[in-house]
Structure formats: structure tokens, C-alpha cells
Amino acid sequence: MANLVTDILSFQDVSIAHRTLRGAPTRIIDGVSFSIPARGAFGLVGESGCGKSTIALAAMRYLPAGMTITGGRILVDDRDLAGLDEDALRTLRGHRIAMIYQDPMSSLNPVMPVGAQLMEVPLLHGTVDTSKARARAHEMLDAVRIADPTAIMRRYPHELSGGQQQRVVIAMALMAEPALLIMDEPTTGLDVTIEAAILDLVRTLRADFGAAILFISHNLGAVARVCDSIGVLYTGRLVETGPIAPVFRAPAHPYTRGLLNALPRVDAGKTRRPLQPIEGAIAPSDRARIGCAFAPRCAHHRPNACDDRPIELQSASAASGHTARCGRLGELTVTQAPALVGNSLSEGAGDILLSVRGLSKYYHAGGLFGSRGAVVRAASDVHLDVRRGRTLAIVGESGSGKSTVAKVIAGLVPGTSGNAMFRSVDLVPLPVDKRSWDVRRAIQMVFQNPDSTLNPSHTVEYALMRPLQRLKGLSRAEARNGARRLLERVRLPSELLQRLPHQLSGGQRQRVAIARALAGDPEILIADEPVSALDVSVQAAIVNLLGELLQSSAISLVIISHDLALVRHMADWIAVMYLGRVVEYGPADLVLSAPFHPYTEALLASAPTPDPDAPPPAVVLGGTMPSPSQEITGCVFASRCPRKIGPVCDTMQPCVRRSGEHEIACHIDLMPAAGAVGADT
Amino acid sequence: MLRYVGRQLLNMAITLFAVSFLVFMLNELTPGDVARKVLGPYALQDQVDQLTRQMGLDRPVYVRYIEYMGKALTGDFGESIVYRQPVAAVMWDRLRNTLLLATVSFAVIVPVSILFGVLAGMRERSRLDRAVNVFSSVCASIPEFAMGVFLLAVFVVWLKLLPGTAPLTSSGGWPIWSQFVLPVAVVTIYDAGYLISMVRQSMVDVMRQPYIRTAILKGMTFRQVVTRHAMRNALITPFTVILLQLNYLVSGLVVVETVFAYPGFGRMMLEAALAKDIAIVEAGTLIAVGVTMFTQLAGDLGYMALDPRIRV
Incomplete structure (x- = not known):
């Protein structure tokens, strides 16, 4: 194998095995070869369990206990990692390679100000004094575009937003002036707008600092945006590799x-x-x-x-x-x-089943000993309709209030004001325990994380029988049959009935959670980020399942999601929320085509597409969402809006501009002629 | 911050009042006549009645409670019927003795537990970890009286190195410091065993955190990782438990004090309770509750100092 001298990192036929006390060692990585030249960016993709993170850790020679390299060599700067002693290894880690992790919050020491954590890197090797280290930390925070670095350096990690935390982690990696940056799922768990900004940052940093990048992600769109070559990993083997474009x-x-x-x-056509x-799924025997x-x-x-x-x-x-x-x-x-x-978009608008008008939910922060804290406006004056047999998607970044609206409808929290009429019952003041059994049955919810929503000590059968008995009043025998039928509806074999949740895969668990929600034959199914915790391959199956359910039974679906590509795929109606307010609302086609609310436009631009030819997003949304306890007199989006037109945005709340069923709350006159919108579709 | 402390102190005062009232009422309702207790079973009923009047016990409860609290606030907790002395005189003396024993023990227990807990937890399942683990669980599972008797047999009866009792007077020919060795040893062995495993578990959890990986991959030595990044985080959880030991050391040392005939607070409470010496029980309970609340406040403040995520 030709090994160019300029390679920063090179894996040569590397195999890694996991040894346990009993049994034969399991192969985790099997004969993987790739190399990253200086300034190169290599993306590694695959489902979870493919061994992506193992490769990252092996490149740092930091394998978890029990894992050993059983074959091949890992070269960094043409030196074999296996031959390094502790000192050389530490110099390598501190100077040549730096790592950026998923979940920045937990990667930072919670009890140490971030400035100290940054300064530590150059101070460790004793080459600089404290004031130089501080200056350098300042410089790096500047480089990752954090506003007011001096103030940030004094803060603790929990006092920063998710995007700021990841920028700090990146700055920390850059402190080492590394020749190679390893990024392990650096944007997973971040909002799309923040993800776009971070990916944009990574591209510029690569140009400015000349570091090579090993980019590990399950997100093909992110890889397409950042890398120049890619390796697809399956059960520890590279199954395809090459430059981004041909792959x-x-x-x-x-x-x-x-x-x-x-x-x-997100760039798909309008036809579904x-x-x-x-x-x-990956079976353990596949590795052998x-x-x-x-x-x-x-x-x-x-x-x-x-x-x-x-x-x-x-x-x-x-x-x-x-x-x-x-x-x-x-x-x-x-x-x-x-x-x-x-399977194109359902025709017609559908009758209105649930109509939400002026819904607000305020919390009082703090409030110990009766002292009133600040008012947190989780949702303000929300209008939307859930239509029979249609899918309504509520999209927005975290903190936009989308889950709050769902929780009020589902009765998990009572609303503060407004109403939500369902069969001439106002749901807003009614928490779930005050609702009639029939209303409870009719509105059901599926949650984001199936691992924590299923009781770990209940079998699948029990989890499904309970709601059948409670909501539909079935006898035990009837409920047992019902549980079997529910599993069929979500396309799971009935053998799984006696299993416990931990014996199921993530996708199977989410199917069980959906089956449980279907037990009472609901009319409205609310799904809060139903697939964001799942692998793409499994995600597709769940999305299809929800689509089938929609067609086979007249269920109305409310999807809460931050993923516009998913929303484009599923939704008939879309409500875009920002800081507790609906900024754009209408049929999916109209919302996802011009004219846009500037926030919708930014969200669309941020969604990464797995297309190497796609231009980098024109609008990268900077800054962060203001705190929901802040009093905002003007437009809620004004502080981040790339299309702000003037002081009116800060002083006056925009009224809703309406064109047919499409509503946009913005000061810009987006619809010069009412006909323009219709012509576009 | 100051407001928080002020509010907590106010809460403490209110709680103490509530507790004092409850204890007063409880003693009031327990069977048995104080005057009868004092005079013995053969006294005539007339004499008992007369003493009851003399002690003012025939007046309504609330009058006596107010009078009691009024005196208590000036440091007068009444007369002990067992010790035939003012309660204050007996109690402060005993409390001082116990605090002495508690302080010495605490000063040994805390560094020992942190040291061994951190050393064991920093490398989970290392040889040292296993050794410490076995040792600490053995220590924590031997009851104090068994350990006390065992140490007495070895160091007093067999080796004759140390005194068997700790009356805190040098009349037995042993210097005072030597009388502390065995009681402190028993308390430490028992309590440190428990605390070591608390600190160890917390350290193990912290060492699995991603920020430890961050620190290692920054190129730090293991020692730097442990001292700069792991230790402070690892002490947050056990901190409250460590402070709770103060409560145990003040009012829970009955067994050790009894084994070594140590004139401490716990033994005083036990004797008073057995003899229905209500004045002592009342005052002692107030002190014990006060100590508990004080350590709780100290715990909250220490928590805030250790963990920047907690603020008031």
C-alpha cells in the first residue's frame, strides 16, 4: 500500500477485537485501511454499532478496556502509534491530534470555568506562561466566533448554550494547534441552525488552520458538507470508500x-x-x-x-x-x-378536528417562598388546526415552544389561556386526569426516546394490554388478542409479546411505543420527535409506518420535529414556531416554498442535504434564541433575523399576513400579489 | 447569598421551637409521675402531691412550656433528677467531651476516606480498588460493640498498651490522650469503611464521564487528570454524607461511649431516657436537632462552593 509521506493519519489493515472474560474475542474492526493527507477531510459513516467511534479512539490510542488492536498499524505522522511511550503519546494527544465530541456539555468539566479548561492545553506542556495561554484562549474563542470571549472564559459550561459549548470544545481542540482534528458526531443533538453554523465553522477552520479532519457522523448531509472523501463502515469493515462526489x-x-x-x-420534490x-439490523453473527x-x-x-x-x-x-x-x-x-x-399528499384540506386558538402557556421561574420569578413564555398566542386524516408538523429549534403546544394538547400540562376545541370540549384548562375517558382515548402521544417511555420491567404484552383494558374496557382475554393485533399493525412479529423492552432494538421499541399509543384507536396521535433518537435506516421504517397508519385509519398526526427534511416528507400542514410563537403556518407546499418567513428560510437553508454539489447555505443563522423570560416588544425573531428591515422589527409585533391559508407573521411585505403564491404551487 | 443564609437561620429557629414543643408535649404524655420518680415507690401519696406542687407540675401545660422556654433561652434547662445538678452543667460538660471525641474522629475519618476512596475509585477494578473495597466493606459491617470488644481484648487485655476505659481523668494512671486512642479507632474503622465506599463509588462514576476522556486526550498525565478534573467532581456527591457523619458523631456514639465508659453526650441521653429524666432528654433533643440543622446548612453552603451549577 502506497503510503505518502504527507499523510497525517493512516490506518493500515487495522483490526480491533473485544475480549471478554468468557468466549472468543469479537472482531470490532476488521482490516480497515484509509489515510488522511494534510488538510484532507475524511468522513466515516455507518449505523450505530458499526465501529465508527472505535476507529476514532484507536487513532488516539485510547481504546476502551478489553479492546485491543489485533492486526495492522496506525500511523500518525508516519510513526506507529503502538511504538509510542507514555510521554510521546501525551505530546501527540496534546499537540498533533485533538478530538471533538458529541454532547459538548458532558465533555466539559462542570466545575471549572471554560477559560481555565482552554488555557490548560498549552499550559500542560509548560511552553507558555499564564498570560500567553489566556491570550491564546481568547484568540481561539474569537476564531470559533464566540462573542465576548473575555466574559465567556469566566463562565461555567452550564452557563453556555449548546452551540456555544460546542464552539468552546472546538476552540479547546484548536488550542493544541493540531494537525488532525477528530470529530465524533460533533453536531448530533444540536439544533439544525446551530449544526449549520458549526459545519460552516469547521469548513472555514479547515481553510484557516490547515488541520486534517476525521469526521465521524451518521449524518450523510453533514459529511457531504464538510469532507472531501468518505468511508462507509459496516460491522467494522469499510464497504465503500472514495472521494465524496462519486460515492x-x-x-x-x-x-x-x-x-x-x-x-x-429537504430538497425533495413535492410528491411523496x-x-x-x-x-x-446488524446481528452479532454478521461479524463472523x-x-x-x-x-x-x-x-x-x-x-x-x-x-x-x-x-x-x-x-x-x-x-x-x-x-x-x-x-x-x-x-x-x-x-x-x-x-x-x-402516495402523494392527501387531497383536500380535511375537516378540522381540533382547533387551537390563542393558546398561551406561561411558567413562573423560581418562586421559592412565594417570591414571584420571571415569567417564562413557553408558548404565546398559538393558532393552529389539526385536520382529520392529515399530518400537522410543528417545527422549530429547541426552546421554540413546539413541545409545549403538544403537551398542552395532550394534557400533560394545563395551558394558561386560549382554547383548544376538540368535540366542543376545551382542552386547554384540562390536564389529562380531568379529561373524560373518551377524550383521553382519542388523543395519544408517542415520545422521542422509546427507551425511557416503556417501563423496563413490563413485557410488551403487558404494556399493550394495559391501555386496551383501561381505555377500551376489554377483558383480559380480549386485551391479549388486542395486543397481538396491535403488534401486527406496527409490523412486529407476535413472538415479541413476551419480551422486555431491553430485549428489543431501538426501532422495535419505538414501534411498541406507537402500538401502545394506538391501543385506544386514537383520533389524534401526537409524536414528539418520534425518530430523532433512531438510526437513519430505522428512522425510514418508522416514518413509513406512520404514513401507512395514516392511510389505513383516519388518524390525524401531529409531528413535533426539528428536522425539516422529515417534515417535508410527512406533513400536510406546517406550523413554524420561534420563541413560543407561530411565525409561519399553512399547507406544507406553501410553507416550504417562497415566500418564506425569514426564519423558515434559515431553517430550510440549514438542513444539510446529502449532495456534494449543493452550495453551502446562503443564510447561516448566527446568535442564539433569546431567553423566553425576556420581554420582547417587537418581532420575536428580530434579534437574529438576516432580513431585518429596520427599527419597526424591534418595536412592533408583526401582524399576520395571510394569503389564502398561508400565514406569515413578518413586517416584510412578502406577498406583493395574492396570486403569486398560488402560481408557485 | 446572605439572604439565603438568613432565611435558613430563621427556618432553623422556627423548627427548633416546633421541636421543643413536640418534645415537651411528648414527655408530658408519657406515663409516670416525676415526683413519684424522685421520691421512690415507698413515698406517701401526700408527699408526692406536695412535691408536684412544689415543682409547679400541677399548673397547665402551656404555662409550664412558656416558663420552660423562657428559662431555656437564658441557658437554664432545669434540674436533672438523675445527676441532681442543673441540666446545663451536666449537658455542656458532656457535649464538650463528645465534641472532642467527634472532632478528633472526624479529623481522622475524612482524610482517610477521601484518600482511599479516590485511590480506589480512580482505577476501577485495579488491585488497589479491590483491596480497598474488601477492607472497607469488612470495616463497615463489623458492629461498633464487636470492634470495641475486640480492640479491648487485643490492646488492653493482651498487649496492655492502652487503657480500657476513657473517663477523661488521669486518676487511672493513663494520660488523657491515650484514653482517646481506642474510642477514636472504633469510630473511625466503622465510619470510614462506609465513607470510603461512598467516595469510591462517586469517583468511579466521575472517571467514566466524558470530560475525563477530554482531559486525558488533552495530553494530561493521569495524576493531573485525577487531581485537577476528577477529585472536585467526585467529592460533590459524598459531601453531604460526610457532613451527616457529624450528626452521628454527636448523638450516635452511645455504643462507643458505653463500651469505653466515656462521659459523653450519647451516654447521657441514654441514661436520662432510661431514668425518665425529662429535663435532660428535652434539652439534649434540642441540641441534637440544632446540630443536625447546622450541618445541613453547612452542607448546603459547601455544596454551593463545590458545584457552580447550584446557586441560590
Whole structure:
């Protein structure tokens, strides 16, 4: 294997195994080779459990206990990591390689001001004094575009926003003047607008600081935006690798294609096509397969071509460096993105089932010993309608109030004012325990994290039987049959009835959670970020399942999401929320095409698309959302609005401009002619 | 901050009043006649009645409570019937003795527990960790009286190195300091065993946190990681528990004090309770509650100093 002298990091046929006290060692990484030249950016993608993070940690020689490198070499600056002593290793970690992690909050020491944590890096090696270190920390915070670095340096991590925390972590990595930055899911868990800003920052930093990047992500859009080459990892083997453009345009391996097809795209046309999930899940035995590890999940699997013989990475297209590990490489033609199938947007507007008018929810912060704290306006004056058989999506960043609206409708918290009429009952003042059984049955909720919503000590059967008995008054025997039917509806085999939640995969758990919500035959199903905790491949299957349910039973769906691509794929109606207010509302087509509210426009621009040719977003939203306890007289979005027109934005709350059913709350006259909007669709 | 402390002190005062009233009422309702207790079973009923009148026990409860509190605020807690002395004289003496024992023990227990807890927890399942783990669970599971008797057998009866009792007078020929060795040892072994495992567990949890990985991958030595990043975080959780030991050391040392005949607060409470010496029980309860509330306030303040996420 040619090893260029300029490679910063090079994996040469590296294998890593996990040894336990009993049993044979499990192969975690199997013969992985790639190299990153100076200033290069290599993206590593794959589902969870593929070994992405293991590779990152191996590059730092910081494998978890029990994992050992069983073959191959890892070279940093052409030096074998295995041969370094403790001192050399520490110099390497402090100076040549720095790592940026998922979940910045927990990566920072909670009891140390961030300035001290930054300064520590150069101070450790004793090369600079405190004042130089402070100056450098200041400089780096500037470089990651944090406003007022002096003040930030005195703060503790919990006093910063999520975006600021990740910028601090990046600044901390840059303090080492590294030749290689390893980023392990750096934007997972951040809001789309913050994600876009961080990705934008990474691109500029790469140009300014000249560091090479190993970018690990499950987010293909983020990889396309940042990297110049990519490796697709499956059960610890690279199944496809090459420069970004050919891999994204002509993916050769069925797994790579699967990942791309499973992704809802924000730039998709208006006609819905079902997402293509990758069926099945990684089984432990797949790692031991001699042939293709993906074969059990592959639609193109042929025993004679794929099994019983080792498959090597072979050239996959004319592009140099584009290789794939597939037994039927030549035979599989480049398929088009999935065929257009019917399933277009439901026709007509649908009757209004639930009508929310002027809904507000205020909290009082603090308030110990009767002292009134500041008023937190979680939701103010929200208007929207849930229509029979239609999907309403409420989108916005965290803190926008989208979950608050859902909670008031579901009765988890009572609202402060306004009303939400459902069958001539006002739901706003009624917490769930004051609602009639029939209303409770009719409105059900699915939560983001299925791990924590299912009781770990109840079997699937019990979890499904309870609501059947309580909400529908079925006898035990009837409920038992009902549980079986519910599992069928969410396409799970009835063998799972006796399982406990921890014995299910993440996707299966979310299906059970959906089945539980369906138990009472609800009319409105509220799903709060139903797929954001799941892998893309599983995500697609759940999205399709929700789509099927919508068609087979006249359920109305309310989706709470920050993911515009998902929303574009699912929603008939969209409400865009910012700081407790609905800033844009209307049928999905109208909301997602011009004219936009400036916030919707920024959200759309921020959503990463898995397209190497897509231009970088024109509008990157800076700053952070103001605190909901702040009194805002003008437009709530004014402080971050890239299209602010003048002082009127700060002083006057914009009135709602209406064009047919499309509503935008903005001072800009977005609709010069009423006909313009209609013509666009 | 000051407002918070002020408010807590006010709460403490209110609670103390409530407790004093409850204890007063409780003693009032327990069977048994104080005058009868004093005079013995063979006294005539006339004499008992007369003493009851003399002690003012025939007046209504609320009058006596107000009178009691009025005197208590000036430091007069009444007369002990067991010790035949003013309660204040007995109690402050005993409290001082106990605080002495508690302070010495605390000064040993805290550094020992932090040291061994941190050393064990910083490398989970290392040899040192296992050793400390076994040792601390053994220590914590041997009851104080068993450990006391065992140490007495070894150091007093067999080796004759230390005194077997700790009356805090040098009349037995042993210097006062030597009388502290065994009581402190028993308390420390028992209590440190428990605290070490608390600190160890917290340290283990902290060492698994992502920010420890951050620190290691900054290129720090393990020692730097432990002292700069892990220790302060690891002490946040056990801090309250450590302070709670003060309560135990003030009012829970009955067993140790009894084994070594130590004239302490716990033993005084026990004797008073057995003899229905109401004045002592009342005053002692107030002191114990006061100590508890004081350590709680200290705990809150220390918490805030350790963890910047907690602010008032």
C-alpha cells in the first residue's frame, strides 16, 4: 500500500477485537485501511454499532478496556502509534491530534470555568506562561466566533448554550494547534441552525488552520458538507470508500445506497415517495461471516457471489480511489433514486378536528417562598388546526415552544389561556386526569426516546394490554388478542409479546411505543420527535409506518420535529414556531416554498442535504434564541433575523399576513400579489 | 447569598421551637409521675402531691412550656433528677467531651476516606480498588460493640498498651490522650469503611464521564487528570454524607461511649431516657436537632462552593 509521506493519519489493515472474560474475542474492526493527507477531510459513516467511534479512539490510542488492536498499524505522522511511550503519546494527544465530541456539555468539566479548561492545553506542556495561554484562549474563542470571549472564559459550561459549548470544545481542540482534528458526531443533538453554523465553522477552520479532519457522523448531509472523501463502515469493515462526489452520485455498495435512500431530503420534490429503510439490523453473527457481512440485509444477495469467500475492496467507478466491497459489483447497475410511487399528499384540506386558538402557556421561574420569578413564555398566542386524516408538523429549534403546544394538547400540562376545541370540549384548562375517558382515548402521544417511555420491567404484552383494558374496557382475554393485533399493525412479529423492552432494538421499541399509543384507536396521535433518537435506516421504517397508519385509519398526526427534511416528507400542514410563537403556518407546499418567513428560510437553508454539489447555505443563522423570560416588544425573531428591515422589527409585533391559508407573521411585505403564491404551487 | 443564609437561620429557629414543643408535649404524655420518680415507690401519696406542687407540675401545660422556654433561652434547662445538678452543667460538660471525641474522629475519618476512596475509585477494578473495597466493606459491617470488644481484648487485655476505659481523668494512671486512642479507632474503622465506599463509588462514576476522556486526550498525565478534573467532581456527591457523619458523631456514639465508659453526650441521653429524666432528654433533643440543622446548612453552603451549577 502506497503510503505518502504527507499523510497525517493512516490506518493500515487495522483490526480491533473485544475480549471478554468468557468466549472468543469479537472482531470490532476488521482490516480497515484509509489515510488522511494534510488538510484532507475524511468522513466515516455507518449505523450505530458499526465501529465508527472505535476507529476514532484507536487513532488516539485510547481504546476502551478489553479492546485491543489485533492486526495492522496506525500511523500518525508516519510513526506507529503502538511504538509510542507514555510521554510521546501525551505530546501527540496534546499537540498533533485533538478530538471533538458529541454532547459538548458532558465533555466539559462542570466545575471549572471554560477559560481555565482552554488555557490548560498549552499550559500542560509548560511552553507558555499564564498570560500567553489566556491570550491564546481568547484568540481561539474569537476564531470559533464566540462573542465576548473575555466574559465567556469566566463562565461555567452550564452557563453556555449548546452551540456555544460546542464552539468552546472546538476552540479547546484548536488550542493544541493540531494537525488532525477528530470529530465524533460533533453536531448530533444540536439544533439544525446551530449544526449549520458549526459545519460552516469547521469548513472555514479547515481553510484557516490547515488541520486534517476525521469526521465521524451518521449524518450523510453533514459529511457531504464538510469532507472531501468518505468511508462507509459496516460491522467494522469499510464497504465503500472514495472521494465524496462519486460515492454520493454513484454509490456502488447496496449499503451505501440504502443509507442514501433511507434519508428524507429537504430538497425533495413535492410528491411523496416512501423512504426505503434498510430492513433488518446488524446481528452479532454478521461479524463472523467470511463473505459479505451485509448479505443478510441485502436485496441483491446471491449465495454463490456473496458468501463463503472473502470479498475485497475493488474499484467501483472510473473515479480514482472509489472502491467498494461487493460480491456483485459489476452486476449491479446504478439505480435511480427510488421510483415515484403514488402516495402523494392527501387531497383536500380535511375537516378540522381540533382547533387551537390563542393558546398561551406561561411558567413562573423560581418562586421559592412565594417570591414571584420571571415569567417564562413557553408558548404565546398559538393558532393552529389539526385536520382529520392529515399530518400537522410543528417545527422549530429547541426552546421554540413546539413541545409545549403538544403537551398542552395532550394534557400533560394545563395551558394558561386560549382554547383548544376538540368535540366542543376545551382542552386547554384540562390536564389529562380531568379529561373524560373518551377524550383521553382519542388523543395519544408517542415520545422521542422509546427507551425511557416503556417501563423496563413490563413485557410488551403487558404494556399493550394495559391501555386496551383501561381505555377500551376489554377483558383480559380480549386485551391479549388486542395486543397481538396491535403488534401486527406496527409490523412486529407476535413472538415479541413476551419480551422486555431491553430485549428489543431501538426501532422495535419505538414501534411498541406507537402500538401502545394506538391501543385506544386514537383520533389524534401526537409524536414528539418520534425518530430523532433512531438510526437513519430505522428512522425510514418508522416514518413509513406512520404514513401507512395514516392511510389505513383516519388518524390525524401531529409531528413535533426539528428536522425539516422529515417534515417535508410527512406533513400536510406546517406550523413554524420561534420563541413560543407561530411565525409561519399553512399547507406544507406553501410553507416550504417562497415566500418564506425569514426564519423558515434559515431553517430550510440549514438542513444539510446529502449532495456534494449543493452550495453551502446562503443564510447561516448566527446568535442564539433569546431567553423566553425576556420581554420582547417587537418581532420575536428580530434579534437574529438576516432580513431585518429596520427599527419597526424591534418595536412592533408583526401582524399576520395571510394569503389564502398561508400565514406569515413578518413586517416584510412578502406577498406583493395574492396570486403569486398560488402560481408557485 | 446572605439572604439565603438568613432565611435558613430563621427556618432553623422556627423548627427548633416546633421541636421543643413536640418534645415537651411528648414527655408530658408519657406515663409516670416525676415526683413519684424522685421520691421512690415507698413515698406517701401526700408527699408526692406536695412535691408536684412544689415543682409547679400541677399548673397547665402551656404555662409550664412558656416558663420552660423562657428559662431555656437564658441557658437554664432545669434540674436533672438523675445527676441532681442543673441540666446545663451536666449537658455542656458532656457535649464538650463528645465534641472532642467527634472532632478528633472526624479529623481522622475524612482524610482517610477521601484518600482511599479516590485511590480506589480512580482505577476501577485495579488491585488497589479491590483491596480497598474488601477492607472497607469488612470495616463497615463489623458492629461498633464487636470492634470495641475486640480492640479491648487485643490492646488492653493482651498487649496492655492502652487503657480500657476513657473517663477523661488521669486518676487511672493513663494520660488523657491515650484514653482517646481506642474510642477514636472504633469510630473511625466503622465510619470510614462506609465513607470510603461512598467516595469510591462517586469517583468511579466521575472517571467514566466524558470530560475525563477530554482531559486525558488533552495530553494530561493521569495524576493531573485525577487531581485537577476528577477529585472536585467526585467529592460533590459524598459531601453531604460526610457532613451527616457529624450528626452521628454527636448523638450516635452511645455504643462507643458505653463500651469505653466515656462521659459523653450519647451516654447521657441514654441514661436520662432510661431514668425518665425529662429535663435532660428535652434539652439534649434540642441540641441534637440544632446540630443536625447546622450541618445541613453547612452542607448546603459547601455544596454551593463545590458545584457552580447550584446557586441560590
